[in-house]
Amino acid sequence: MSEYLHPDTVIERAPLVLNGHGFEKITDMVCGPVERKAPKWWQIAFLGAASGALLLVSMLGYLIWDGIGVWGLNNRVDWGFDIVNFVFWVGIGHAGTLISAILFLFRQKWRMAINRFAEAMTIFAVICAAIFPLMHTGRQWMDFYLFPIPNQMSMWPNFRSPLLWDVFAVSTYFTVSLLFWYVGLIPDLATIRDRAVSKSKQFFYGIFALGWRGANRHWQHYEKGYLLLAAISTPLVLSVHSIVSFDFAVAQLPGWHTTIFPPYFVAGAIFSGFAMVVTLMVISREVFGMKDLMTIHHLECMNKIILATGTMVGYAYGMEFFMAWYSGSEYEAFAFINRAIGPYAWAYWSMISCNVIFPQLFWFRKIRTSIPAMFVISIFVNIGMWFERFVITVISLHRTFLPSTWAYYSPSWVEICTLIGSFGLFLTLFLLFLKFLPMIAVAEVKAIMPEADPHYGEAH
Amino acid sequence: MKHQDSPQLAGFLANQFPLIAFAVGTAGLALSAISYLVNPERFFFSYLTAFMFFLTITLGALFFVTIQNLVRSGWSVVVRRIPEQMISNFGLMALFFIPILFGLHTLYEWTHPAVVAGDHLLITKSGYLNLKFFLIRVVFYFSVWILLARTYFTRSTTQDQTGDPTLTLKNQTTSTYGILLFAITITFSAVDWVMSLTPHWFSTMFGVYIFAGSTVASLAAISLLAMILRKAGYLANTIRIDHYHDLGKLLYGFNIFWSYIAFSQYFLIWYANIPEETFWFTDHFRGSWNSVGILLAVGHFGIPFLLFMSRHVKRNLVTHAMMAVWFLFIHFVDLYWIIMPNVSKAGVTFAWVDITALLGIGGIYIGVLFTRMKKYPLFPVKDPRLSDSMHFENV
Numbered sequence: 001m002s003e004y005l006h007p008d009t010v011i012e013r014a015p016l017v018l019n020g021h022g023f024e025k026i027t028d029m030v031c032g033p034v035e036r037k038a039p040k041w042w043q044i045a046f047l048g049a050a051s052g053a054l055l056l057v058s059m060l061g062y063l064i065w066d067g068i069g070v071w072g073l074n075n076r077v078d079w080g081f082d083i084v085n086f087v088f089w090v091g092i093g094h095a096g097t098l099i100s101a102i103l104f105l106f107r108q109k110w111r112m113a114i115n116r117f118a119e120a121m122t123i124f125a126v127i128c129a130a131i132f133p134l135m136h137t138g139r140q141w142m143d144f145y146l147f148p149i150p151n152q153m154s155m156w157p158n159f160r161s162p163l164l165w166d167v168f169a170v171s172t173y174f175t176v177s178l179l180f181w182y183v184g185l186i187p188d189l190a191t192i193r194d195r196a197v198s199k200s201k202q203f204f205y206g207i208f209a210l211g212w213r214g215a216n217r218h219w220q221h222y223e224k225g226y227l228l229l230a231a232i233s234t235p236l237v238l239s240v241h242s243i244v245s246f247d248f249a250v251a252q253l254p255g256w257h258t259t260i261f262p263p264y265f266v267a268g269a270i271f272s273g274f275a276m277v278v279t280l281m282v283i284s285r286e287v288f289g290m291k292d293l294m295t296i297h298h299l300e301c302m303n304k305i306i307l308a309t310g311t312m313v314g315y316a317y318g319m320e321f322f323m324a325w326y327s328g329s330e331y332e333a334f335a336f337i338n339r340a341i342g343p344y345a346w347a348y349w350s351m352i353s354c355n356v357i358f359p360q361l362f363w364f365r366k367i368r369t370s371i372p373a374m375f376v377i378s379i380f381v382n383i384g385m386w387f388e389r390f391v392i393t394v395i396s397l398h399r400t401f402l403p404s405t406w407a408y409y410s411p412s413w414v415e416i417c418t419l420i421g422s423f424g425l426f427l428t429l430f431l432l433f434l435k436f437l438p439m440i441a442v443a444e445v446k447a448i449m450p451e452a453d454p455h456y457g458e459a460h
Numbered sequence: 461m462k463h464q465d466s467p468q469l470a471g472f473l474a475n476q477f478p479l480i481a482f483a484v485g486t487a488g489l490a491l492s493a494i495s496y497l498v499n500p501e502r503f504f505f506s507y508l509t510a511f512m513f514f515l516t517i518t519l520g521a522l523f524f525v526t527i528q529n530l531v532r533s534g535w536s537v538v539v540r541r542i543p544e545q546m547i548s549n550f551g552l553m554a555l556f557f558i559p560i561l562f563g564l565h566t567l568y569e570w571t572h573p574a575v576v577a578g579d580h581l582l583i584t585k586s587g588y589l590n591l592k593f594f595l596i597r598v599v600f601y602f603s604v605w606i607l608l609a610r611t612y613f614t615r616s617t618t619q620d621q622t623g624d625p626t627l628t629l630k631n632q633t634t635s636t637y638g639i640l641l642f643a644i645t646i647t648f649s650a651v652d653w654v655m656s657l658t659p660h661w662f663s664t665m666f667g668v669y670i671f672a673g674s675t676v677a678s679l680a681a682i683s684l685l686a687m688i689l690r691k692a693g694y695l696a697n698t699i700r701i702d703h704y705h706d707l708g709k710l711l712y713g714f715n716i717f718w719s720y721i722a723f724s725q726y727f728l729i730w731y732a733n734i735p736e737e738t739f740w741f742t743d744h745f746r747g748s749w750n751s752v753g754i755l756l757a758v759g760h761f762g763i764p765f766l767l768f769m770s771r772h773v774k775r776n777l778v779t780h781a782m783m784a785v786w787f788l789f790i791h792f793v794d795l796y797w798i799i800m801p802n803v804s805k806a807g808v809t810f811a812w813v814d815i816t817a818l819l820g821i822g823g824i825y826i827g828v829l830f831t832r833m834k835k836y837p838l839f840p841v842k843d844p845r846l847s848d849s850m851h852f853e854n855v
Contacts (some may be wrong), residue, residue, distance in 0.1 A: 007532070011625050013846040092637040105709075124816040234713075238720060257732050260664035261726040275685070316642060319664045326651075327662040329736060365634075 006226035006363060006380040007297065014297040016110055017432035021292060023446050030440045031192055033288055038435055039390045046431045052424015059418040060135060068138050070414045077397045077409035082136035084389040085175060085419055087244055088272070089129030089426075090170065090263075093177070095273025096122025100180055101233035104226075110301050113293050114246040116188075118277045119181040120437070125276075128422045131167065162246040168382065169184070170173055173236050180229045185445040186212050187222065197389035225284060237261075241269040248392060255396030257261065258323065264316035267383060271355070275381035278302050280430070282375045283437065293440055294370050303368040306381060312394040313388075335396060343408060344395045351391050354384025463534065465698045467837035471691045474834035478605050478827040488816045495813035498793035502811050504563035505803040506659055510817035512654065512795050513677075514825050515553050516670065517788075519646055520678025521546035522605065523671070525612050529628075533565040534848035535706055538698045538839045541780040542685050543678070544616055545833055547609035552828050554602040556821055560653075561598075564591070566755020570659045571814035574616045581660050589656055597652055601645045616840055623842035629649075639813050646671050654795075657802045672718035673794050679711040680787035687781050689838060701775050702854035708774030711787065712764070744797060747807025760790045792818070 007014040017026070040045075063070055069256040073080050096119040103111040128295045134143050148156055157164045188214035193205035212218060245265035248256040278299060324332040339348045358380045362368040368378075399406045433439070450456055482544050496503040521543035528536045565721045569582075570589040576582040582589065612632050615627040647667030655666050663669075686699050686707075729737045745753055764783060796814070842847060 009629070011628060235716070242720070242724065246728070251733055252732050257665075257728070257734070258664045259725045259728050260668065261728070263665075263668060263721065311640070315647075316664075319667070320645070323662050323664045326585060326588060327736070328581040328660075407519045 006365070006369075014295075016113065016295065016297070017445065018292040018295050023449075023451070026293065026445060027191060027195075027442055029290065029293065029429035029444075030188075030290050030438045030442045032432065033196055034192055034436060034438060035195065039295075041222065042431065046140060046428065049424050049427035049431055051429045052421055053136055054421075054424070055417055056131075056421025056425050057416055058444060060131070060364045061422055062414060062416075063135060064140055068136070070412060072272060072410050072415060073145040074407050075392055076400070076405045076408060077146075078314035079393050079397060080409055080421060081411050081415040082120065082132045083384065085422060086129050086132035087265075087389040087393075088239065088386045088423065089125045089132070090244055091272040091389075092276045093122040093125035093129065093173075094237060094266070094269035095172075095277045096120070097180070097233045097237045098273070099268050099277075100184070101230040102237060103256065104230045106232060109448045110298050112448050113295075113298055114186065114277065114281065114302070114442055115444070116181075116441045117271070117281065117439050119184070120433045121280065121430065122177050122273075123174070123181060124433075125273075126170065126177065126215075128426050130170060130174070131422065131425075133163070145231055145440060162243060162250055164242050165243045165245065169240045173240045176233055177228070180226075180233055182227060182439055183222070183225055184444070185437065186210055187214065188441060190214065192438065209237075237270075238266050241265040249397075253396055253400060254329070254331045255339070255392065258320055260316050260319055264313065267309045267312035267316065268388060270354075271306060271313055271359075272381060272385035274302050274306050274309065275378040275385070277380065278374055278378040279304070282371055283377070284434065286441070288434075290440065293445060296371075297372075299374060300365075300369050302372055303362045303377075306359055306378070307362040307368070310355060310362075310381070314356040317352070331401065334399075338399055339391060339395050340396065344391070344398070347387050348391050348394065351387040352409075353386050354380040355388060358384075429435075465695050465839075467839055467841050469689075469694065469830075470833040471692070471704050471832060471837055473689070473694075478830040481823045481827035481830065483823070484825055485820055485825070488604055488818070488820030488823055491816040492813050492820050492821075495811070495816065497574070500563070500780060501566050501803055503813050503817075504560070504566045505800060506664070506811060506813040507559060507563070507800045507821075508567060508653070508815045509792075509795050509814070510734060510821045511553075513558055513792050514549075514556075514817065514821050516551055516674035516791070516795070517678045517681050518546055518549055519605075519642075519671075520674035520676070521682065522550075522609060523642060523646075524673055524678060525680065526608070526638045527636045529612070529631045530639055532632060532845075535703065535844045535852045537843045537845045537849035538704055539682060539686065540843075541837070541839050542682050542689075544613050545836070546610075546678070546681070546685075546688045547605075548613050548832060549825055549828060550602065550605040550609050552825060555604065556824075557598065557602070561595075564594075568656055568659070585659065589659060593691070594652060601649045604641050608634070608641065612638075616843075619843060620837050625844040628844055643667075643671075644817075646674070651681065651754050654798060657799065658740055658743070661737065662728070663710055663725055663740075665735070667720060669718075669721050669725055672714065673791055675714045676711060676718050676787055677713060677791035679707055680784040680791075681710070683707045683780060684784045686787070687777060687784075690777070694838055698850065702852060703736060704777060704780055705771070705774050705854045707767065708780055709785075711784075712768050712774070715760070715764050715768070715787065719765070722760070728753065742797070743805070744801045746801065746805065749797065749801050752793065755775050756794055756797060758791070759786075761848070762792060764790075804848075 014331045017282045021029070048084060071080060096115075099111045100115045102114075129324055134140060134146075137143055137146075145155065146157060146164070148159075148164075157167075173195070186209060189205050190209040193202055193209045196202045242262035242265065245261040249261035250260060281294055282301065283289050283301075321336055324336040327333075339345070358377050361373070361377060394409055398409055446452055492503060494508065495506075524543045525547060527533075528540055528854060544706070549792065560567070568589075569575050571584070571591055571594075576586055587593075612631055613632050615634075619627040647670075649671035650667045654670065655661065655663070673683075683704060686695065686704070689695050690699065727739065729741060743749075767773060768783050773783065800808075800814075843849075
């Protein structure tokens, strides 16, 4: 690694594949985990994650059986962990589309090694997110009324409600992300099909590879389709979390109603999504031996985006505070002072330190290229972003205009177990992905290697 | 083999054109001065609109230079000198701010102690909205902008002679804290100079809104300036169609960003319907201002969204130029709609000072710009990433 020149200290671009692996070696590296028997650690991890998912299922079953009363909500704080977890998971799901769509349009080649990974996370995170609003309706068997389905009672959802827009925004986002992910997978599924030795693998991967033969015409359609999907996904990166922010910002509640919410939520979502990608990538590249494909340079680029979006989030916190004072509205001012020194100050300061203070350490190159440091900071960011949603939802709600309604909210054990369980579901799906699908877009990584240049090896 | 473009501006654009611009500018300023004698109030508001128009374009250029340095961009190297020249006009913009200082009492009601004393909200805000602190901030904003611009420009033009690649790295380092300073200064200058025209009103999005408009207008201006140079026979093989295509894509993207921000700001205030916030929009939709609001929705979003989407429109320089002119026009309409309802309250009224102030500031701005352009190469001739930029293809 001593030959590795840091791109910030030289004009040259950092290599995206280290140690001079050839095309064949890369295919072997990526397809290996799919083709080999699952290692011991995977089996243990899967067992743990699946138990978590089971916990989720049992908590949801209990909830449906007994009703929303098993949660710690009260008359004043009627949105608690359900909404916090929903926004948290939707936010995690933002890294995937940003990496695949926006970084694609910006011609950021380093995205190639991580996009598959991040897109998979997006899909799983959105699945986890969708659970919470579906469950918090109370009568979950009536959830189909969330969609505008014509019925004999002429009952329609309120089209002016941002909660309905959420239904459309999240389901659109999920559909497009899934398509994007799947389209990108097709060439690699074909690779695995071609390498498979067992009949069943040939059959199943063959079905999903849609008869891909790697012909010139296939690639032309593929590239065009990919570009179009990227263009379609780009506004979705902004729209989903903007609409989630509308859930709060259209209200008149101080702490919820402020105009900067849409871009601020989007920045926060990308911030938390990237942190989650870094957390999982640091582990995966280690255990799967992918350090030459997911290099320090890749991680450093991710950390820079974490720094940038974290600073944007800090800007939004600052603007909110400034305008709360500048507005001259005593209710606004109270809402923010109550955040900082009220009964939930611990949550507020956890958020500030995890989101604004610790990520600023990434200004130092030593820290943003150090694996242990970035691992710890990325976990801090995950915690901080969860607390951000807690701060917005719960602290704003617990003390509003009428002091006689003020209350304190503590989650019940069911809510805590549901949150833990949602991580279980997420990791279960993620481990299945690592085992059964190529975690790196093999074809795309090859395309950005110097050898892929038709003029490679020619004298200048 | 295509021949190398001459980096040296000469002939009409270098000699006669700045003189014409100066003449137009002087005439515009003189006519505006006369209008001051007729109606000082109108003069100050029109002048502020024209000032903000050129200031936001220059700020957008500062953002362009900063972000391209920050992300170690390759493709944009050949374009970069144009915004570098634009940001060197911050000193000039500081001079143009002087007349505003004489109009503070006309423009900003919070500068009158008597008004403040009878207004509870203004008393609350007086910790921020007071003359002394305001002037300190003016000095701070312009110092930051002038210093940042000088730093980028000096390093970049020194590199033209020495070819020292470390200057590129130094500009990259400057851009890291540069982007923070930019964010803070553009936000608070927008609050100070535009939002505080209506001192009771507040919106956390306002800084972002002005930033979005600035970026759109300045990308349009960069494209147009490059095309003017191209028309005169410069940079034709250096800033190629591929670069215009990329500028167009950025412009298109940022215009949607503006629409997103503008819509969100309006929509959230409309939906919550809190009188402390809605009055601003009621004032800005009064009478014929309503039509201007609709023009903005259609002209700043609808029309460009449909017309500028196509790759062919971005790559065809005639249509690209038409769209760029449109973007500049609509950016002016945007600022006009934000600022002018404060003086022309019942509806849109046109005064010739609206135009002369624009021509006045614009003429001098362009004159200074082209006078400086002939002193330096038209593109960074020894930038280490020049070859990246020259050979980049937009597939």
